[in-house]
Amino acid sequence: MPMQGKIKERWMELCEQAAVEQDREKLLLLSQEINRLLQEKESQLAKLRNDEERATVMELAELNRAMKGRAVKPSFDGPRMRG
Secondary structure: OOOOOOOOOOHHHHHHHHHHOOOHHHHHHHHHHHHHHHHHHHHHHHHHHHHHHHHHHHHHHHHHHHOOOOOOOOOOOOOOOOO
């Protein structure tokens, strides 16, 4: 389940708990869970970046196909004389 909608993400809550935890074993468990959650978040962000990059490449390829074969005409033919 994506965590983006939560106001405070679970890993932040666990960091707050770890900051005051006195028991070494509990601290180790908290740090392992924080690490797991951050690795998961990193994977989600990497996938999002890849999806965005893929969409950009597809849009550029579509634009390239649309532009192929089109002749580019100069937009300026020189001064026009009115008379």
